[in-house]
Amino acid sequence: MAGVGKLLKQAQKMQRSVETLQAQLDAQEIDMTAAGGAVRIKMSASGRMLALALDPEFLKEDAKTVSDTILAAFQDAAKQAKVAHDAEMQKVTAAFQLPGMF
Numbered sequence: 001m002a003g004v005g006k007l008l009k010q011a012q013k014m015q016r017s018v019e020t021l022q023a024q025l026d027a028q029e030i031d032m033t034a035a036g037g038a039v040r041i042k043m044s045a046s047g048r049m050l051a052l053a054l055d056p057e058f059l060k061e062d063a064k065t066v067s068d069t070i071l072a073a074f075q076d077a078a079k080q081a082k083v084a085h086d087a088e089m090q091k092v093t094a095a096f097q098l099p100g101m102f
Contacts, residue, residue, distance in 0.1 A: 002083070005092040008053055009085055013096075014092070014093065015086040017092045017095075018089070018093075021088055021089065021092050022046060024088070025044065025045040025084070025085055025088060026044050026045070026046040026048060027044070028044060028045035028046075028084065029042055029043070029044060029050065030043050030044070030045060030080050030081050030084065031043075031048055031077075032073050032074075032076050032077035032080065034069050034070075034072055034076070035057070035058060035069045035073075037055070038051075038054065038057070038058035038069070039052075039054055039055075039058065039069050039070055039073045040052070040053040040054075040073075041053075041073050041077045042073055042077075043078065043080075043081050044081065045084040045088070046081070046085060047073075047078060047080050047081045047082070047085065048071040052070070054066075054070075089095035
């Protein structure tokens with residue numbers, strides 16, 4: 001049973017590491033711009049939307065262009081957040097080897 005106790009301690013340590021990382025990712029900001037800076041999005045690396053700023057001149061464009069540009073900027077920011085999240089999570093989980101897991 002000593003192996004089970006060691007495994008449990010390792011799992012608890014990993015859980016604490018993941019919780020710490022999640023807080024760090026929530027504090028890490030990703031900035032994305034589109035349309036030459038007319039659309040600015042700020043998102044946390046945990047994927048939480050923090051801010052959206054639009055140039056008033058850009059809003060004079062047709063609605064479809066504005067909508068498509070905002071959507072594309074949001075998708076790019078979300079993609080960058082996921083890459084940052086996954087890379088950091090990989091670092092934390094790679095340090096823990098659970099027997100029988102692949």
